[in-house]
Amino acid sequence: MTVQLFFQLLINGLSIGLLYALVALGLVLVLGVAKVFNFAHGEFFMVGAYALYTFSVILHLGFIVSIVLAGLTVALLGALCSKTIFQLVSGSILKAAATTIGLGMILQQAVLQIFGTAQRGVKPILPGFVALGGVRLSLERLVIIGCCLLLVGILAWFLNRTKTGIAMRATNLDEETATLQGINSKRMYFLAIAIGSGLAGIAGGIVAPIRALNTDMGHTMLFYVLMVLVLGGMQSAIGAICGGLILGIVLSFGFHFLGGLSELVLFFVIGVFIMFKPHGLFGREVEVQ
């Protein structure tokens, strides 16, 4: 293993890990604040990717504009769902699980019907790469890393420095007390779902140029995001980021040496890990329903 290979694997892992972290952050927001487990979160990610395709390839809008629009589209979708479905099922786990799974299926099929089975490719916006001492990083990947860091940064600022953000964190920690303090928890729900879904959508848009769009993207992403949540703690933002990074890096190195088996190994490692830290790195006991 040369130093060059090591850094190459590290960078690969970082870029994919940041992506998982972003999507996981979105889910943590939805789960923690709105207390709805959105199993269609993966599908939101997928819709974001297809939205980017629509805006940038079909409508020929600029890339940055398209990404923002993609995020907004999914945020809107999330807001719509929150007003109609999520609101009705926020209490019961079974209801939330069943309805969001159903929602995911409908979304997936709708996208499949609109866009067809032909996998879509998005033209790369920034062809070329950066070479740093033998480690090659395509500019697209750099864009991914950059966007993810930017978004995480914005979110961190939002959650820590703005009134609304702090209110959201309060609702996450303890809804009853937050309401007592005068925070409108319904508005927090709505906002959290919109922002959380928007994050998933933007992540989908960011990743669209380097992957073929495929309606199954959501399921695969959900799998990894769930592992991140288990690793990092189901309601912790920091947990989502750390978990995502760890997952990405471990998978990158794991694939190099073990091929597809690395996923299995990862699961067993996580399984052992939760025996020592049952609620993840930064998690707390989740409210019993």
Add this chain to the structure above:
Amino acid sequence: MGYLAGKLKYSKNAPIAGLVLLALCLPLLVENPYYLHSLIAVYVNAILGLGFALIYSVGLVTLGGSAFWGIGAYASALLVMKGGVSYWLALPLSGVITAAVALCFGLVAIRYAGIGFIVFTLLFCFIVERMFGYVPVFGGWGGIIGVPPPNPVPLPFYGNVEFSSKLPYYYLSLLLLFFTMAVFFSLYSSRIGRAWRAIRLDSRLAEAVGEYVFGYRLAAFVIASGFAGLAGSFYAHYSMAISPEAFGLLKSVHIQVYAILGGLEYYILGSLTGSFVFTLLPELLQISPSIEPYITGSVLIIIVIFLPSGLTGLIQTILRFSGRLYSMIVRR
């Protein structure tokens, strides 16, 4: 089972007997192997749905049903093909093996509150599917082909029953279904069932009153999974070929639908109704595969929000309403 035997004496169970008789005689009315295949699928799915309903009756939602179904299938196939065991021994053994795996998994996972549990079962489902694909002993992604049919059964007056046509499989699956229903019914009617209902209604209260919540939940999970394993064993030797993709997340979602569509309050008949409608209708009406996910998805959403007592509840309401109508007319 003594409890159930006593119940059978009463005449008010005539309708149940009627249903049973109907199911036993169906193959005489329906000869096309394709229909028999569909009915067999209904029975297998009903067993899986019953498992989901059982686990739900203690307040847990599982998305791992198909994983345990798969464990039972692979265990049975390997026992017979590599272990040289007779199918009739492999069948109960795979149920036991599946229950054992469920025990290990449950010990770790049931500790978590609702959401954590679902996430773990979902991950378990993914991982088991990948394990079947990656670990060579399970035949890899191509799975195991050429799983032999069950060994011939000697029946009195008839000679050996060979499993070469659909008919013996039909009766075997029906028998497994009846067995599952009977066991579950007696469990529900017993002290254990009462404890389960208490836990579902309010687990903290139940704990305060002295019920060992974790233990009862674990018991429910293990039993339900064990029976799913039995269904899996049947499936393996009926399809004669099993592959990891059959045991993925989609099947777990379908299992959820069988139970929910039928009505989760109807512990026994709900899953049968749900499985019947959801398995049979799309096949018979040849619903285009491009519409099917819309239907599955909307069913999940609509039933859960608007019709929580499912189709069985709907039928009951209709019957009650028509009964009242009838008595109103008759009185005139």
Add this chain to the structure above:
Amino acid sequence: MKLRRKELGIGICFFLMVMVIFPLGNAFGQSTPKKTVKIGCSLPLNISFGTEIKRALDLAVNIVNQEGSLIVGKEAYTVEMVIYDNKYRPEPAIAATQRLINMDKVKGLVGDTGAAPILASIPVVQQSGLPMLCSSHSDNTLNPKYKYVYNVTTARSVDILYRLLLKTRPDIKTAVLAAQDDETGHDMTRRAIAFLGQGGVKVLESFYFPRDMRDYTPVATKVASLKPDLFAIPGFGGTAENVGLMSKALYDTNWRGATFVTAAPVVKDLANICPRGEADGLYIPLADFTMQPDAPPLALKMRKAFEQKYGEWRESGPSWTLPVWFWVAAAKKAGGFEAAQIDKAMAGLQVETPIGMAKMIKRPDLGNSRYVDTMVTPALAQVKGSKSISVGSMTIKDAIQELEKTHGFKGQWE
């Protein structure tokens, strides 16, 4: 207790449903007008690969019917092809096959593609006694205990393409293999290793990646770190997007060796996805025979049919229509559709296809001494822009000799 009425009511409803729905369902089953013979298959229609094959199969059957209907044993028949979606999963494949056999009453399973669904369906087909002509690139479908199952596809010729590749590129001394982690991938990797080894090439490493992988960077990183002369991806290639992404990922590394995929994508699509020419130089099986000087007439017919119906020529589908041509030829030769007749007719059958001449052969290396496999004229091509350029080909006779060289069993293949 309320329980009683509920049970009764449900029993009645169950009964009614059964009585009403079964005959209804029967009515929905296809009713056959006179003199039509039905064949059918299930395909993974949820991926573009499957829909491409479906289009090609439908057009192939149209061509058969246009030629003047199929004349078998003094009767003229119109062929009807019934295709169901199996989503590349075993359960729907089994249900679809059951439906084809019992409801549509097909005379043969013709055209199934994808090893996993095929393997799941085989037991059902065996019970029915119908012939199955499928396109599987896995040897497991040719298990000697299966009766009337035939692999009518390019699998054997694809194996031979490694020879052609080595002839064209004698500079290739080392190779790395990667394949999708499924039945087809594993089986084809095994054979690729055998053929490459025979050609004196050292296989540095062979590994697998998940079927649903979309981001091929880890694969490319691994290949680049091993620096082989050749990177081959057995069982991969039918979908242009996948090939394009793989090419892009490889291009982004500093490795510039030869790449070979064993299924041809639609090259036009490939060029759209790789505008910088990342896919140039990729070796693929030649699929577009219409540009050859001695183009097979069937290729030209298929092209015309595609352009008439879809406005464009999509050359990857026709490679998978071989089962149709062989079934038609076998039925004509045998004068009937029964499995035993077809089986006899398959002996040494040689048929014109859109990708050249093809011939049925035996598989002595699998212990199968019936004519169950197919050798197609091996032809190698290279991607240049939005076209594929022919790079070399071999006669069937020479191809079979190559098989003998690698597997032995001299003289027992034909």
